[in-house]
Amino acid sequence: MAKLTMKKIELAAPLTDSKKIIELLQRRGVVELCSNSEEGLEKTSVSAVTGEFERFRNTASQALDALERYAPEKPGLSDLLGGRIEIEKHDFGKEAMQLEKILNVAAEINRCDKTAADAQAEAAQLEVTCDTLRAWLPLDIPMNFRGTAATTAFIGTLPVQYSEEQLTELLPEGASAEVISGSKEQTNLFIICAKEVAAETEEVLRKNSFVSIAGTDKRTPAEAVEDYAKQRKELLEKAKAAGETIESLAEKRKELRFAVDYLTMRKDKYDALNALGFTGSTFILTGYIPEKYTESIRKEIESRYTAAITFTDPGEDEDVPVLLENSRFSSPVEGITKMYAMPSRADVDPTPVMSFFYYLLFGMMLSDAGYGLVMVIGTVIALKKFKLEESMRKTLTMFRNCGISTVFWGTLFGSWFGDIVQVVGREFFGKEGGSLALWFEPIADPIKLLLFSFGIGILHLFLGVAVAFKMSWDKGKKLDAILDAVPIYLFITGVAPLGASILSEVPAPLMKIGTYMTVAGVVLLLLTAGRTSKSIPGKLFGGLYALYNTATGWLSDILSYSRLLALGLATGSIAGVVNLIGTMPENKIVKLVLLIVVFIVGHTANLAINLLGAYVHTDRLQFVELFSKFYTGGGREFEPLTVNTQYIKFKEENIND
Amino acid sequence: MTNGMVLAIIGAALAALLAGIGSAKGVGLVGEAASGVVSVDPSKFSKVLILELLPGTQGLYGLLTAILLLSRIGIIGGSPVSLTTEQGIAFLVASLPIAIVGLISGMVQGKTAAAGVGITAKKPDHNGKAIIMAAMVETYAILALLISILMIYNIAV
Numbered sequence: 001m002a003k004l005t006m007k008k009i010e011l012a013a014p015l016t017d018s019k020k021i022i023e024l025l026q027r028r029g030v031v032e033l034c035s036n037s038e039e040g041l042e043k044t045s046v047s048a049v050t051g052e053f054e055r056f057r058n059t060a061s062q063a064l065d066a067l068e069r070y071a072p073e074k075p076g077l078s079d080l081l082g083g084r085i086e087i088e089k090h091d092f093g094k095e096a097m098q099l100e101k102i103l104n105v106a107a108e109i110n111r112c113d114k115t116a117a118d119a120q121a122e123a124a125q126l127e128v129t130c131d132t133l134r135a136w137l138p139l140d141i142p143m144n145f146r147g148t149a150a151t152t153a154f155i156g157t158l159p160v161q162y163s164e165e166q167l168t169e170l171l172p173e174g175a176s177a178e179v180i181s182g183s184k185e186q187t188n189l190f191i192i193c194a195k196e197v198a199a200e201t202e203e204v205l206r207k208n209s210f211v212s213i214a215g216t217d218k219r220t221p222a223e224a225v226e227d228y229a230k231q232r233k234e235l236l237e238k239a240k241a242a243g244e245t246i247e248s249l250a251e252k253r254k255e256l257r258f259a260v261d262y263l264t265m266r267k268d269k270y271d272a273l274n275a276l277g278f279t280g281s282t283f284i285l286t287g288y289i290p291e292k293y294t295e296s297i298r299k300e301i302e303s304r305y306t307a308a309i310t311f312t313d314p315g316e317d318e319d320v321p322v323l324l325e326n327s328r329f330s331s332p333v334e335g336i337t338k339m340y341a342m343p344s345r346a347d348v349d350p351t352p353v354m355s356f357f358y359y360l361l362f363g364m365m366l367s368d369a370g371y372g373l374v375m376v377i378g379t380v381i382a383l384k385k386f387k388l389e390e391s392m393r394k395t396l397t398m399f400r401n402c403g404i405s406t407v408f409w410g411t412l413f414g415s416w417f418g419d420i421v422q423v424v425g426r427e428f429f430g431k432e433g434g435s436l437a438l439w440f441e442p443i444a445d446p447i448k449l450l451l452f453s454f455g456i457g458i459l460h461l462f463l464g465v466a467v468a469f470k471m472s473w474d475k476g477k478k479l480d481a482i483l484d485a486v487p488i489y490l491f492i493t494g495v496a497p498l499g500a501s502i503l504s505e506v507p508a509p510l511m512k513i514g515t516y517m518t519v520a521g522v523v524l525l526l527l528t529a530g531r532t533s534k535s536i537p538g539k540l541f542g543g544l545y546a547l548y549n550t551a552t553g554w555l556s557d558i559l560s561y562s563r564l565l566a567l568g569l570a571t572g573s574i575a576g577v578v579n580l581i582g583t584m585p586e587n588k589i590v591k592l593v594l595l596i597v598v599f600i601v602g603h604t605a606n607l608a609i610n611l612l613g614a615y616v617h618t619d620r621l622q623f624v625e626l627f628s629k630f631y632t633g634g635g636r637e638f639e640p641l642t643v644n645t646q647y648i649k650f651k652e653e654n655i656n657d
Numbered sequence: 658m659t660n661g662m663v664l665a666i667i668g669a670a671l672a673a674l675l676a677g678i679g680s681a682k683g684v685g686l687v688g689e690a691a692s693g694v695v696s697v698d699p700s701k702f703s704k705v706l707i708l709e710l711l712p713g714t715q716g717l718y719g720l721l722t723a724i725l726l727l728s729r730i731g732i733i734g735g736s737p738v739s740l741t742t743e744q745g746i747a748f749l750v751a752s753l754p755i756a757i758v759g760l761i762s763g764m765v766q767g768k769t770a771a772a773g774v775g776i777t778a779k780k781p782d783h784n785g786k787a788i789i790m791a792a793m794v795e796t797y798a799i800l801a802l803l804i805s806i807l808m809i810y811n812i813a814v
Contacts, residue, residue: 560799566721
C-alpha cells in the first residue's frame with residue numbers, strides 16, 4: 001500500500017540485444033530509465049534516427065488533421081471518455097509491415113490538402129481582381145488602349161466623386177471625359193484628348209491624383225472578368241477534387257492513427273537508447289523499478305537474453321520517483337493526491353488517510369439522495385459500458401463512491417431532489433407528506449448540523465495529527481511525537497464542549513471535564529512547545545507562541561468545516577426553489593408539464609453547480625486543513641519507459657506472453 | 658408588516674446582494690485570466706475552472722445567511738413573527754459581517770486566484786498550491802459567516 005518501494009536496476013548485456021531488451025522494457029512499462037553518466041562509458045547519438053521518426057510522425061499526424069477537416073468523424077460518448085482501440089500483437093506486426101504504404105497515403109493526403117489550400121487561395125485572389133474590374137464593365141475597349149494616331153486616351157481613377165460637367169471644366173479644351181462608374185470614394189474615368197493637349201491633360205490629371213489602370217491587358221474589362229470567372233471555377237473544381245480525394249482516403253484513418261502511435265513508440269525506444277552507456281560490445285542500463293516487479297523482470301530478461309541484472313537500494317540523496325498503489329477503496333482518490341503534489345521521500349502517501357473522509361465530506365456537501373443516485377447510476381453505466389483509460393476509470397470510481405455517500409447523507413437529511421416527494425403529494429394528490437429524513441432536516445435545525453460538522457472536522461484533523469504522530473514515532477523521535485500530539489488532543493477535545501455551549505445546551509459534567517482538559521492541554525503546551533529553544537525565556541515565549549498558534553490555527557481550521565453545512569443547505573434550498581417554480585400554475589395539467597420541464601432543467605443545473613462546489617471544497621478541506629497537519633509533498637511521479645500511444649492499446653494478455 | 662420586519666428583510670437582502678456582488682466580481686476576474694490560459698492550452702480547463710470557482714463561495718454564504726435569516730423571522734417556512742424596530746435593526750446588523758466581508762473577500766480572493774492561474778499556466782503540477790493560496794482568503798469570509806449566523810440565531814424574538 002501507499003508508496004511502492006523503489007529499487008535501482010542496473011542491467012548489463014551484449015550490444016546486439018540492446019534494442020530487443022529496450023523493446024521488452026517498453027512493453028512492460030515498469031522501469032524508469034535514468035541517464036548513465038558513469039565515466040568510461042560511451043554514449044550513442046540517435047538524434048538522426050529519432051529526427052526521422054519525428055518527421056514521419058508529423059506527416060502522419062498532419063494527414064490526420066486534414067482528414068479531420070475534410071471528413072470529420074462524429075464523436076460518440078465513448079470517444080469523449082477517451083478509450084483507445086485495443087489491438088492484438090500479431091495485428092501490430094502486420095500493420096507495421098505496411099508502414100511505408102501508410103506513409104505514402106499520408107503524403108498523398110498532405111499533397112491534396114496543399115493543392116486544395118493553394119487553389120482556394122488563388123481563387124480568392126481572382127475574386128478580388130474581378131471585384132475591381134466589375135466597376136469597369138461599361139468600358140467596351142481593351143484596357144491597354146492608349147489612343148489613335150491623333151488622340152491620346154487615359155483610363156484610370158480619380159479619388160472623390162466628379163460629374164462629367166466638373167471634369168469638362170477641369171480639363172483643357174480638346175479633351176473629353178466619360179465617367180464609367182463612380183462612387184463617393186472614387187471616379188472611374190475614360191478620357192480622350194487630342195495629341196496636342198495630351199501633356200496638359202496629363203498634368204491636370206496628375207495634380208488631381210489620377211491613377212492609371214492602363215496595362216498590357218488586351219481584353220476589355222468584360223472579357224477579363226469572364227476569363228477570370230472561368231479560371232476561378234476551374235480552381236475551385238480542382239480544390240473540390242483534391243478534397244474528394246482526401247475524403248476517399250478517410251477509411252485509412254485507422255491506419256494513420258496506428259502509424260502515429262507506432263512512430264511515437266519507435267522514437268521513444270530510440271530516445272531510451274540515448275540514456276544507455278556503452279562499452280565496445282556491451283551496454284549498461286540504469287533506472288528505477290518498483291520492488292514488486294523486480295523478480296518478474298529479472299526472470300523474463302534472463303530467460304531470453306544473456307544479461308547481468310542487479311537490484312540495489314537507491315542512495316539517500318537520489319531523486320527517486322514515486323509510484324502510488326492503494327486498495328480498491330482508496331486508489332480512486334489518488335488523483336486528488338497527485339493534484340496537490342506527489343509525496344516526497346519523507347512523506348507517507350496521504351491517499352489512504354484521506355479516502356474515507358473524502359467520500360464522507362463530499363456526500364455531506366452535496367447531501368441530496370436524488371442527486372447521489374444520479375451520480376451512482378451515471379458512473380456505474382459509464383464504468384460498465386465504455387473501455388476507459390485507467391485514470392478516467394479511477395476518477396469515475398471516485399465519483400461513484402462519492403455518490404453512494406451522497407445517497408447516505410441525503411437519506412439521513414430527507415432530501416430527494418429537494419422536497420419533490422412532498423411537493424408532488426401536496427400539489428397533485430392533496431396529501432401533506434411529512435419529512436422523509438431518517439435523522440433530521442438541516443434547515444429545521446442548522447445549529448445541530450453546524451456542531452456536527454465541526455465534530456466531523458475535529459475527527460478529520462485529529463486523524464492528520466495521528467499520522468504526524470506515527471511519522472515522528474517511526475523516525476524514533478518518540479518524545480516529540482507524544483509532545484506534539486497529546487497537548488493538542490487534550491486542548492481541542494476540552495475546548496470543544498465549551499465552544500459548543502455558545503450555540504447549544506451542553507450537559508454540565510461535560511463542561512467540567514472539558515474545562516479540566518483544556519487547562520491541562522494549555523499547561524502542557526506552554527511547558528513543552530518551546531522545548532527546542534535553549535534559553536529559559538526562549539522556552540517560555542516558544543510555549544506562548546505555540547499556544548497562540550494552536551488556538552487561532554485550530555479555530556480557523558475547525559470553523560472551515562462550517563462549509564459542510566453551508567454547501568448542504570445551499571443544495572437543498574436551490575432544489576426547493578426549483579420545485580416551487582415548477583408548481584406555480586393553478587391548472588393541474590399545465591402544472592404537471594411545467595414541473596417535468598423545470599424539474600429536468602433545474603435539477604440538472606443545480607446538480608452541476610453543487611457537484612463542482614462539493615468537489616472543490618472537499619479538495620480544499622483535504623489540502624488546507626488535513627494536509628497541513630502532516631504532509632508536505634514535492635516528490636516526482638514515476639515515469640516509466642512505456643508504450644505511450646494516443647489511439648491504440650495492446651491487449652493485456654499479449655503483453656504478458 | 659412592522660418596521661422591524663422591513664429592516665430584517667433589508668438585512669437578508671444585503672447579505673445576498675453584497676456577498677453575491679463580491680463573488681461575481683471575483684469569479685469574473687479569475688475567468689478573464691483563466692480564458693487567457695485556456696486559449697493557449699485548452700487541456701488546462703479543468704484546473705483553472707477550480708480556481709475560478711473559489712471566489713464563488715462568498716455568494717453562497719450570503720445566500721445561506723439570507724435564507725437562515727428569512728427562516729428565523731418566519732418569512733420562509735412558517736408564519737412571520739412580529740418584530741420591534743430594535744429587533745429589526747439587530748437582524749440588519751447581524752447580516753452585515755457576511756455582507757461586507759463577503760463583498761471584499763470575494764474580490765480579493767478573485768485577485769489571488771487570478772494570480773494563481775499564472776502558476777497553473779507555468780507549472781501545472783503545482784496547481785494545488787495556487788488553490789491553497791486562494792482558499793486562505795476565504796477563511797475570513799467563513800469567520801464572518803459564522804458570526805452572522807450566531808447573531809441571527811441568538812437574537813431574541
